[in-house]
Amino acid sequence: MAAACTGITWSHNGEYLAASCLDNTVLVWRWQEEIPWRMSGFGGKIRRLAWSNITSGIAPLLAVACLEEIIVWKKEKNDEEGWLSWGLIAQEDIITDLGFQPNSLLLGSVGEDGQLLLWKKAKQLSQRLEGVSAGFSSLAWHPLGLKLAAGGQNGELLILAKSYRGRGFG
Template identity: 45%
Template sequence: MGNKKTNKSEQTLEIHAKEMLSDYVTVVIWSPDGATLGVCSAAGEVMLVKVGAINELSLQPLQTATGKSTDCLSFSFDSQFVAAGGQDGKVRIWRVNSGELIANLDNQRVWVDKLAWSPNCNQLAFSMGRYVQVWNADDDIVEITLNFDSSSVLDLAWNPVVKYLAVSGYQGVKVWNGEDWDEDPHILSVPSVTNAVSWDTSGQYLACGNMDNTLIVNEWGNSEPWVMEGFPGKVRQLAWSNQNTLSGAPLLAASSSGNISVWEKQADENVGWEGLALEVHENVVNAIAFQPNTFLLASAAADGQVCLWYEAEQLLQILEGAEGGFSSLAWHPDGQFLVGGGCGGELLVWSKSMRAKGLGRL
């Protein structure tokens, strides 16, 4: 699978540093420039973290524990702003360099559990019940309120290339054109509920994870989507590699319950995408992510294991350190660090090992 094999010893990780938050880590995310790690918790904490030398993490609290969960966190494309939303219905935006709170948007008792900055401008989209609002940081205004209409918004994702915003929920996905918000959205119909959406890094493919145990891949401009079936439950997590296989398409990983499958597009259009099952986890997989510029896949689960899958095929290494399970993970933009969040508040950072290792436990 893929264009070239990477030496396995270059892929193994070792523990770099560890810290503790006061509750379940809901999100870990790196700023696009790789300078800052963002983390938030079910206690409401929001922190910026600088990763230093071995055993060094410098934590800057933006918000201390409030007793109400913070559930979503996102950095702006230029790493200038960070936004958080959660149980209290507020969307807060800070300047990353100074930690200054520059906006506090109140959504009046509506739980905000999805938000994302545009990958190419300072627009922030966030869920608000059946609606999505888009806030413009440059003008400090809500630019548009989009009505998903058929249900609460379950996920949203910006196209990384063109100004499209995909919003999912009951009966599928609506894709709005950010160049003209008044245009009717493009509708991708699903006979159940789409609870996860993800664009690949080229903006060509949109994956939809559905509650009827299916995965759908839409190639933009192609009216016939690919449908993958046979999952043990709803498809909860999606992740694309940022490099292509020999077929010219990226790999797509999907998780359902404790199972992971990796899908590779075949050269024969009639075959479509073929899947490979990765089975090690004994509990729900809460996060999956490809290391940038490789096919190394990381998976974090409630069984207390982070698994590294060499070429998204073979179990390479198992990382531990969160006895109550792992809730989240994120790769540094250059692939040097992997961070995992734990259900007990653990924040663990691993770095590339300089020593050759086989299968190991840390």
Template identity: 40%
Template sequence: MAERPQDMQWSPTEEVLAIALRTNIQIWNPFHNTSPLYQWELTATPITLNWSTDGHYLACAMCDPSISILHWSKLCHTNPVPPGPKELPALMRGFPGKVRRLAWADIPESDTSPMLAAATREVVAMWLLMPEKGWQSWMLDLHSQAVLDIAFQPKTGMLASASEDGWLILWQLGIEAMQVLDGAAEGFSCLAWHSSGQYLAAGGQQGELFVWSMVTDR
């Protein structure tokens, strides 16, 4: 490669590898090819990549700030035919600051309506692909300081957002706040769901470790 990779991520099926370079993103099948399967040019330097849980979509947050989303499952079946306008990556703009984290909802039977969350400054920007309408957006804005991490509970639409303000908010379907967890006096730094979805772990700015049970509330 002529450029230094900025980020890389295997697809959920581990069949292809997405690599973000300074000026483009390349998708490779390193087991069978010596050149990329697909490449698209970026409008700015990439920050992070994130595949949707079904591997149909690939999102890239960029420093300008914007997000580009590629519908890979549609495109991979059309190669080597050049992509048409509907297959080109969608570009989302209007974020208040750099996008720190990306997270896709892991909701069964959601193939036609993928949902993406993006942490930017003190808000979480939500995007939902609606049939015939395209990508629709809204903001979750209850935090008062920077949101440092976000993640969806496996197999549900519940989103957790951890912030420097000391709140960890659980959002039902990425729309409405249903619970606020606290305990980190100087704020939260990161979070992670257990694969069963029954436990949520979070780290505090002063080295604290919290684990909540979604069955017993604590």
């Protein structure tokens, strides 16, 4: 790696390893292969990496939080084509954490703006929840995916449950 590593995470199936670097790049290795894919073009510090635990085509999705944007990466079928990416922008301040709902492509993100956002299929904003005035610092999905906890920067803890009457979490 050309710069210090700031984050590292294995995909849930153990096939891929992603690492973020201080030079604003992400490297992804497939297990037992020496040469990584190099993702670049990030506008600032990469704060979080998260893999989906189900595949979308060939491999799990990789979500990367950088400033107010999430970049989602999907592996192409042909290794030479690498990874396709798209951006998700709706957070109004720095994204502090993100994660996929277990056994789903629903992506949750929280930020310093005090908002919790849910992204359907890691593509479309499906729910925006206002939470805390000083911003969020972390989020965690329950292992069954029916609850979502978000921690505030002033010590708050919000626990949201999946709504069966309506749509989403509340």
